[in-house]
Amino acid sequence: xxxxxxxxxxxxxxxxxxxxxxxxxxxxxxxxxxxxxxxxxxxxxxxxxxxxxxxxxxxxxxxxxxxxxxxxxxxxxxxxxxxxxxxxxxxxxxxxxxxxxxxxxxxxxxxxxxxxxxxxxxxxxxxxxxxxxxxxxxxxxxxxxxxxxxxxxxxxxxxxxxxxxxxxxxxxxxxxxxxxxxxxxxxxxxxxxxxxxxxxxxxxxxxxxxxxxxxxxxxxxxxxxxxxxxxxxxxxxxxxxxxxxxxxxxxxxxxxxxxxxxxxxxxxxxxxxxxxxxxxxxxxxxxxxxxxxxxxxxxxxxxxxxxxxxxxxxxxxxxxxxxxxxxxxxxxxxxxxxxxxxxxxxxxxxxxxxxxxxxxxxxxxxxxxxxxxxxxxxxxxxxxxxxxxxxxxxxxxxxxxxxxxxxxxxxxxxxxxxxxxxxxxxxxxxxxxxxxxxxxxxxxxxxxxxxxxxxxxxxxxxxxxxxxxxxxxxxxxxxxxxxxxxxxxxxxxxxxxxxxxxxxxxxxxxxxxxxxxxxxxxxxxxxxxxxxxxxxxxxxxxxxxxxxxxxxxxxxxxxxxxxxxxxxxxxxxxxxxxx
Numbered sequence: 001x002x003x004x005x006x007x008x009x010x011x012x013x014x015x016x017x018x019x020x021x022x023x024x025x026x027x028x029x030x031x032x033x034x035x036x037x038x039x040x041x042x043x044x045x046x047x048x049x050x051x052x053x054x055x056x057x058x059x060x061x062x063x064x065x066x067x068x069x070x071x072x073x074x075x076x077x078x079x080x081x082x083x084x085x086x087x088x089x090x091x092x093x094x095x096x097x098x099x100x101x102x103x104x105x106x107x108x109x110x111x112x113x114x115x116x117x118x119x120x121x122x123x124x125x126x127x128x129x130x131x132x133x134x135x136x137x138x139x140x141x142x143x144x145x146x147x148x149x150x151x152x153x154x155x156x157x158x159x160x161x162x163x164x165x166x167x168x169x170x171x172x173x174x175x176x177x178x179x180x181x182x183x184x185x186x187x188x189x190x191x192x193x194x195x196x197x198x199x200x201x202x203x204x205x206x207x208x209x210x211x212x213x214x215x216x217x218x219x220x221x222x223x224x225x226x227x228x229x230x231x232x233x234x235x236x237x238x239x240x241x242x243x244x245x246x247x248x249x250x251x252x253x254x255x256x257x258x259x260x261x262x263x264x265x266x267x268x269x270x271x272x273x274x275x276x277x278x279x280x281x282x283x284x285x286x287x288x289x290x291x292x293x294x295x296x297x298x299x300x301x302x303x304x305x306x307x308x309x310x311x312x313x314x315x316x317x318x319x320x321x322x323x324x325x326x327x328x329x330x331x332x333x334x335x336x337x338x339x340x341x342x343x344x345x346x347x348x349x350x351x352x353x354x355x356x357x358x359x360x361x362x363x364x365x366x367x368x369x370x371x372x373x374x375x376x377x378x379x380x381x382x383x384x385x386x387x388x389x390x391x392x393x394x395x396x397x398x399x400x401x402x403x404x405x406x407x408x409x410x411x412x413x414x415x416x417x418x419x420x421x422x423x424x425x426x427x428x429x430x431x432x433x434x435x436x437x438x439x440x441x442x443x444x445x446x447x448x449x450x451x452x453x454x455x456x457x458x459x460x461x462x463x464x465x466x467x468x469x470x471x472x473x474x475x476x477x478x479x480x481x482x483x484x485x486x487x488x489x490x491x492x493x494x495x496x497x498x499x500x501x502x503x504x505x506x507x508x509x510x511x512x513x514x515x516x517x518x519x520x521x522x523x524x525x526x527x528x529x530x531x532x533x534x535x536x537x538x539x540x541x542x543x544x545x546x547x548x549x550x551x552x553x554x555x556x557x558x559x560x561x562x563x564x565x566x567x568x569x570x571x572x573x574x575x576x577x578x579x
Contacts, residue, residue, distance in 0.1 A: 006301070009132060009308050012089045019081050026077035027141040033071035034286060035148035037064060039155075078137060086133020094125050097314060105320040105388040110346055115198025120314055123193045124307040127186070131304020138297035142290030149287040156280050163258045182240045182299045186306040189233035196226045240299060256284060321386050323406050330405040333397060333413045333494040333525065337361040337384065341393035344379055344548075352391070353379045354548045363494075366526040368536035370566065371545035377529045380545070381497050384527070385411050414495045415488035417520070419531075421480040423472030428457055429464040431472075432486045444490065451486035451516040453479070478513060485516040496521060498528040533570050542566065 153161040344354040460466040530536040544552035559566040
């Protein structure tokens with residue numbers, strides 16, 4: 001599994017093959033210079049100790065200076081190139097992940113926490129970088145250095161080289177063992193980070209509720225528990241890091257001790273020169289350093305692989321709603337919307353949200369959906385623009401199955417106004433013109449006037465250039481809703497899906513919003529989710545849903561006369577209003 005994930009991760013390096021090849025060349029030069037330095041010590045020391053050639057005494061230092069210059073250039077080249085590649089891979093991975101997320105249907109987000117997804121894009125992807133740049137650089141550079149230095153020590157004295165190499169099999173076990181522990185600790189830490197991010201996102205979004213109920217201490221306690229879990233996992237990872245170094249040092253110490261013992265006896269016996277022994281020791285010490293660094297690089301790679309698994313888990317989630325290869329453009333709507341025996345079940349749900357729903361909405365008709373909370377009203381309207389697909393049956397617009405047309409052409413025929421207004425941290429102008437590449441400021445002002453929004457906009461410090469803040473925090477609920485209506489007016493689509501937006505507004509705001517809604521509905525086919533039944537008395541048809549099924553439909557007067565669920569809901573609201 002490790003190898004499979006790593007191969008997939010390394011696949012992101014393909015667009016940067018040329019730079020990677022150049023970086024490897026720099027690593028080979030770097031390793032060659034390191035090995036050449038170790039080799040040059042033997043003649044330098046022998047000449048210095050014997051004093052037989054003054055010319056060599058001057059040439060060798062000049063040679064070493066030249067090697068260090070080349071080594072510095074090679075190090076800079078490989079460090080910059082691998083750093084560039086690593087950052088580009090993270091750039092590509094983040095964009096791929098984000099693009100995959102926004103392509104997902106609403107069903108994908110139904111049971112996922114926003115903070116958890118944010119953690120994967122930010123924290124997890126950052127950890128991946130070490131696996132594709134920092135650690136890869138270290139492993140390739142150090143592996144090449146090991147090959148060159150092993151060649152040097154065997155050229156100098158193959159017997160001493162064998163003694164120095166005796167510890168190498170013992171090095172493999174701690175590298176593998178610590179790598180596994182590092183990966184487990186990293187995975188646990190990533191889960192904790194996701195939970196922390198989710199809690200922060202929820203707390204910030206609901207800060208008014210937290211303060212209103214005096215739950216600051218409770219939320220601090222929840223966050224402290226999560227940060228404590230994350231700390232414990234991080235400390236476990238640090239323990240692995242901290243343990244790997246002394247164990248590798250100890251193993252290296254055994255190898256050096258063996259070389260000193262055997263080499264010292266050979267120098268004493270006159271079988272080799274002191275320069276050869278010191279040069280060999282220098283090469284052996286240089287050899288053990290990259291071996292020790294391999295352990296640290298492996299730990300970083302394991303962290304990156306743990307993060308990559310979580311990133312790939314999201315990337316491997318299939319996109320439920322996609323355009324078919326033979327999808328056609330949906331012409332402008334002119335006839336009818338048909339729900340034909342439609343059923344819907346969310347992933348991992350035990351029962352259908354909608355069951356065998358059949359309904360026809362004619363062009364120009366205003367149809368209201370009513371029912372108890374959880375009856376399936378929002379799920380039904382979410383199927384029309386293909387925010388998700390039906391589990392059974394089909395939805396046809398002018399005879400076209402919505403699954404057989406392009407999503408862009410389908411949604412171009414629709415405007416959506418929801419009860420929960422979504423505004424972006426941008427200017428009022430850009431929020432109204434959201435979805436339009438070419439913005440006509442005068443047209444925006446016209447629709448703002450039609451939505452009763454121009455009065456409050458003109459009073460703002462920068463008018464239409466005023467930043468609304470995150471989720472439109474500087475605006476009141478009625479002001480946000482009028483901007484949402486202006487956005488729908490600007491789109492000027494023939495089908496309007498309206499999640500009635502006046503239930504949470506004060507009387508004056510409700511009057512202004514209702515006026516804007518009436519303007520928006522003119523000449524359009526409207527499907528409205530009604531919460532206040534008094535607002536849809538003049539609808540052409542009212543459809544009553546209960547537990548995912550249509551139980552009644554007709555005009556307001558006909559349904560009241562018929563009795564049943566609609567009359568019960570209307571009576572309850574009427575009694576509440578006059579209580």
